[in-house]
Amino acid sequence: MKIDVHVHITPPDIIRNYKKIGEKEPYFRLLSETPHNRFATYEQVAEHLQENHFDKGIVFGFGFQDMGLCRYVNDYTMEAIRQYPDLLIGYMVVPARHKDLEKEVERAYLGGLRGVGELFPEGQNMEIATLHETAFKDCLLHYQLPLLLHTNETVGHYYPGKTKVAMHEVETFIRHHQELTIILAHFGGGLLFFELMKELRAAFANVYYDTAAGVFLYDKEIYNVAREIGILNKILFGTDYPLLPISRYDESLSVLSDKERAMVMGENAKKILRF
């Protein structure tokens, strides 16, 4: 089974009005105005997955700061999974500290969404090191929802969307949320290398890493390093589509054996995620 765990979908009217929406959503504006940026509707995503013989894709709207916009894109994600129930798995986006969090998570869950993400700690102005003091964790545990969290490396070249959230903040968040299944996007901003520390390995037992945008960031040897560390079973294939198509990952994945590639491209995700 082949699964892409990191796919962005955008409703057509947000694509048409992205400049207007960006006026009140600075992180959305930053990302949507970069030359690399692309938007895709769920129909386009479905076509792309099918053309590449993928069995499943996890899709979600943009993690806005505004609850109303989050609700709006969650509705669109619910529509997507109704149209493609066998192909698409929908996640919900939420402002994690909002007073109506529980209401929206319940509504989205009843609408068929089965995870939370991609959340943007800095982009949504959502300090994560103290998030355990809110209703967020219980809410996710109650519905058994995995969380896809944006993380990025804080070294190397700048690109729009690269945030300053430090590794120790993500670590603190994880230590307080060890019961949750957490996917750290973009190879965890390099946090995966620290699974070499015994204490982190233990606290990160339910943490996984997706490969999204990895071809922009790392040499393909990162897959060999993951094997060496002993965490190849925690690496989940994600494209960040429409930023990058599936085919762009072929070359880097070529360092893996057929069996390992099957693990990364879907078998690992199939084991841990509820569909």
Ligand SMILES: [Zn+2]
């Ligand atoms: Zn991301």
